Amino acid sequence: MQKNRLGTSDLLISLIGMGTWAIAGQGWEYSWGAQDDGDSLAALEYAVERGVNWIDTAAVYGLGHAETVTGKLLRQVPASRRPLVFTKGSLVWDRATREISHSLAPQSLMMEIEESLFRLQVDVIDLYQIHWPAFPADGNSEGIEDAMAILAKAKAQGKIRAIGVSNFDVAQLERAQAVTDVASLQPPYSALMREIEEQILPYCAESKIGVIAYSTLQSGLLTGSMTRERIAKLPEDDWRKSRSADFQEPRLSRNLALVEVMANIGARHGVSAAAVAIAWVLRAPVVTGAIVGARRPDQVDGLIDATRIRLSDNELEEIRPYLPQGVGTNVPSSVA
Template sequence: MTAETLMIPGIAMPASRIALGTWAIGGSMWGGADDVNAAKTVEEALAVGINVIDTAPVYGFGHSEEVIGRALEAHRDRVILATKVGLDWKDGKVFRDSRASRIADEIEASLRRLRTDRIDLYQVHWPDPQTPIEETARALEKLVRDGKVRALGLSNFSPEQMDEFRKFAPVAAIQPPYNLFEREIEGTVLPYAKDNGLVVLAYGPLCRGLLSGKMTAQTTFTGDDLRKVDPKFQPPRFAHYLQAVADLKAIADRHGKSMLALAVRWVLDRGPTIALWGARKPEQISGVQDVFGWSLSPQDMAEIDAILARDIPDPVGPEFMAPPPRA
């Protein structure tokens, strides 16, 4: 595969424009962990040219980082390793905590689990309204000076919050939700990234599988599956989104591509973006090569917008995923 690449400020290695997203590898909210397949998934991602691996401590409460650390031990210098900071948990409940003391603990725990001496891209997972942004930024800037972190990123931050953070520490990348169905960043975060030379790591490019083209009205979700509480997967909205996917597929067919490839290509065509391709089994990496070597025309983009406006009368964003502040 000839993967497209771009440069993340502060990181010397060109980054593949598809990253492996590893939330599901952690197991929590995705039906449990499967470490054997997780390791094979990482190997397959590397084999097809993906060199950005994105994880977080909260994915499986440390488990995703542990799995990634083992899988990458022999490949560390081939990858851009990204993880996050600023969430804590108690009794399985996640909450925000970006205090300097929490950051000092988290970096050491992540380095240990990931079996490495540095994090290439260290991202604040969510803004913490109870901690001054200056405190968080200064603590992270010190990690860069100490050589434990190469570049800093912010996830789920507004432009105003990013402006405040950047007074005290440089920012290389931002990670917001972004896909065909969740486009809130187009009026705020995306133009901010373009204006300030930041790379956008778009999470959820397939919108929890909705844009994979594999779901039907009979698809059900069991156990602790996140989609049991996602409003997009509840009636009547689920039917609206499935109709949009069916209509979008005609555009994919016109290009000789899968619905999945169309959804990810759309993200890549919107700006300085890297799409996080979530997978927990090696076969879920299949199709990455179909994303590259083509692009969507202005006519395609206009047709996509018309389909969304027609088929989804009551759109909803990913707000349900936001963790609460500390008690």
């Protein structure tokens, strides 16, 4: 699989990376429902066999569980094929109540790094990212400078190889860069969520900041397998059912129409609607890689297929009428 350099770091990453939100399991606020760890490990290992060379996770996914599963994968994959591991901090939780909160305090972040190293069972984290500049995303992002300084210290100590951020806007990126090198930004980006096209993507291109896009399949909505009936049957603890406007009317009908168009385009290439949705994200030269998620090994091939197609101008025009009006939709408040 093609590899791109992540920003100005020494990390060469495959076009596709595996995300771990869905495999974090149940029992936390942003769960996608129950998940079998055996299936998760098999899916991740098969993705690595297919050429995926990075796993993106976060401390808060499953309140530590996704990192633990990722750590098991790293131990069972031969060293010669061991994927890069990216994780994120700044979202912490109360051990008793399991309530999630946000902190950019240097002491808190350094403790998070140590705990992630322990759960992942590694000596160094390849990319450590600030998960959110504020949470909820309310504009109060005091502490960015101190947070970046402590990550620079952790890098100097050999605990992390590169520093990244997630969900930052241009002003916040500028503040972060004033303190230390920022290798990458992890923003939400899909055919249904395009806000970053206006300012953020141009800024990253100009500043040589790598972009690893998340929610490329809009939390599963653009996979081609999400129907009205399936959405109605989602578990009550699946946050998409009650919190995501894209899974509810009036957006749902438009979104399903977009999926149908993508499925038709995919049929011409012998790939799924999901592959077309991912290829749509990867069409942007500034995007270094796209994060996708799979719960089982049989879901992996349909996602990696995105790397073997290139959407023509005519196909992009077919998709265009079904995109949201204006520049994207509102980013949901979540822990993505």
